[in-house]
Amino acid sequence: MTTSNIDSTETSRPPAPAAAPRAETDGSAVIAAPKASTAERPYSPGLEGIIAAETAVGFVDGANGRLLYRGYPIGQLVEKGTYGRVAELLWTGEWRKTAKLVPTPVPEPVMCALYELPSHTHPMDALRTAVSVWGAWRRPHWPPTVDQARELTAMAPSALAAFHRLRNGMEPVPPNTKLSLAGGFLQQLTGTDPDPASARALDAYFIVGAEHGLNASTFTCRVIISTRSDLASAVCGAIGALKGPLHGGAPAEVVSQLHEIGSPDRAEKWVREAIARGDKIMGFGHRVYRAYDPRAAALRKVAEGMSDMAEWLDVAVKVEDVVLRVFGELKPDRVIKTNVEYYAAAVLQGVGLPVDLFPPTFALARMAGWSAHAIEQASADKLIRPDARYVGPAEMDVPSLGGR
Numbered sequence: 001m002t003t004s005n006i007d008s009t010e011t012s013r014p015p016a017p018a019a020a021p022r023a024e025t026d027g028s029a030v031i032a033a034p035k036a037s038t039a040e041r042p043y044s045p046g047l048e049g050i051i052a053a054e055t056a057v058g059f060v061d062g063a064n065g066r067l068l069y070r071g072y073p074i075g076q077l078v079e080k081g082t083y084g085r086v087a088e089l090l091w092t093g094e095w096r097k098t099a100k101l102v103p104t105p106v107p108e109p110v111m112c113a114l115y116e117l118p119s120h121t122h123p124m125d126a127l128r129t130a131v132s133v134w135g136a137w138r139r140p141h142w143p144p145t146v147d148q149a150r151e152l153t154a155m156a157p158s159a160l161a162a163f164h165r166l167r168n169g170m171e172p173v174p175p176n177t178k179l180s181l182a183g184g185f186l187q188q189l190t191g192t193d194p195d196p197a198s199a200r201a202l203d204a205y206f207i208v209g210a211e212h213g214l215n216a217s218t219f220t221c222r223v224i225i226s227t228r229s230d231l232a233s234a235v236c237g238a239i240g241a242l243k244g245p246l247h248g249g250a251p252a253e254v255v256s257q258l259h260e261i262g263s264p265d266r267a268e269k270w271v272r273e274a275i276a277r278g279d280k281i282m283g284f285g286h287r288v289y290r291a292y293d294p295r296a297a298a299l300r301k302v303a304e305g306m307s308d309m310a311e312w313l314d315v316a317v318k319v320e321d322v323v324l325r326v327f328g329e330l331k332p333d334r335v336i337k338t339n340v341e342y343y344a345a346a347v348l349q350g351v352g353l354p355v356d357l358f359p360p361t362f363a364l365a366r367m368a369g370w371s372a373h374a375i376e377q378a379s380a381d382k383l384i385r386p387d388a389r390y391v392g393p394a395e396m397d398v399p400s401l402g403g404r
C-alpha cells in the first residue's frame, strides 16, 4: 500500500504520553513507578478513536467509503479474484494467479468432537470447538505462520458443514477437492456439488468478509497473539467476539425485517414507525462508514447476478430506496447508509444457507483476515496491555470478622 492511499486523519496520532517517572527501589526489588496517573490520561470508552495498532493488511476509509486489502479496492478484488487469491494476498502481500485454497477433510480428532456435540449446539460454538480441537491436535507454535493460517482456513468450512449435517441426523461427506473453498463448503453441506453461480456468489461473499481493520474480533485475535499464544487460541477468541449480536448477527435480522415489511408499498409506513419507536433498521448505519459501504455495493452486484434472488432483490432495492430517503429526511445530521449486511443477507439466502449459519459463515470468511493480523501482530511482538482508570473505593483496612 502506498502512503498516498492513507487518509492523513486516519493515521495521525494522539500526543505522546508524558515521560514515565523513574523506577524506585525498596532495597530488595525494583518497583516500576506508574507513568502518569490514569486520572490524568485520556479515557475513550470502547477505545473509540484510539489507534491501537499499525497495519498493512487492510484500510477502512470510512469517510470516503473505501476498503482496501493491501492497497487493492474491494470491488476489484471481487471482480478479479477468488477467496484463495485474496487470502494469500492478506497473508503474504502477494497477488498470485496460482494461489488457491481447496477444502480439506475434517481431521479425525475434530470430527470425533463434532460427533459428541448435542444437536442444539449453536453452530458458532461448534465452529469454535472445531478450531479449539484442531489447536489441541496440531499444537501450532508461536509465532503463527502462513502455513498454519492456510491449514486452519481450509479445514474450517469442512468442520462447520460436518456439524450441520450431524445436527440434522446426516453423516458428514468428504470434500470435493476440485471445488473452491466456498464451493466445497456448499457441497459438504448438501452432499452434492453446487451450481457454479452459487459457488461463485459465496466465494464473493468470502472475499468481502475476509478483512475489515481493527474490528472487535480482529482486535481480540491480536490481543491473544500478542501474549505469544497460538493461532488456534487467537481464532477461538475472535469467534467468541464475532458471536455477539453487535458484531456478526445483522444479516439474519435483515431477512426477518424484509419478511415483516412484505412489499415495497408498505415500506415507508413501516420505516417511519420503526424510527419513531427508536428501533434500529437492520442493514443500515455503521460506526466507521459515513458513505455507502463499499462491501454492500460489491455484494449487491453479486446478488443481482443470482436469478433465484430476483424477486427478493426487487423488494430489497425498493425498500432500500425508501429507507435512505426517510433517513435523509428524519436524520439529516447523521449520514446513515446501507451497510454490508443488507446485501449479505441476499447472497447467503440465495445460496441456500439456513439463517443460523450466517454468523459462522462470516467467521469462515474472516479467518483469512484474523490470521493475517495474527501474523502481523506477532512480527511486531508487542504485548497489548492497556491501563484501566480505577474508580473504586479508596484504600481502607479490611474489617475484622473474627475466625477464618
Ligand code: ACO
Binding pocket: 246, 247, 248, 250, 275, 279, 280, 281, 282, 283, 284, 285, 286, 287, 288, 331, 334, 336, 339, 340, 341
Ligand atoms: N436505524 C435507525 N437509526 C439509526 C440506525 C439504524 N440502522 N443507525 C444509526 N441510527 C441513528 C441512531 O438512532 C442515532 O440517532 P440519534 O442521534 O437521533 O439518537 C444515530 O443514528 C447514531 O446511532 P448510533 O447507534 O449511536 O451509531 P453507531 O455508529 O454507534 O452505530 C450501528 C452503528 C451499531 C451499526 C448502527 O448503525 C446500527 O445499529 N445499525 C443497525 C444494525 C446493523 O445493521 N448492524 C450491522 C453493521 S455492519 C457490521 O457490523 C459488519
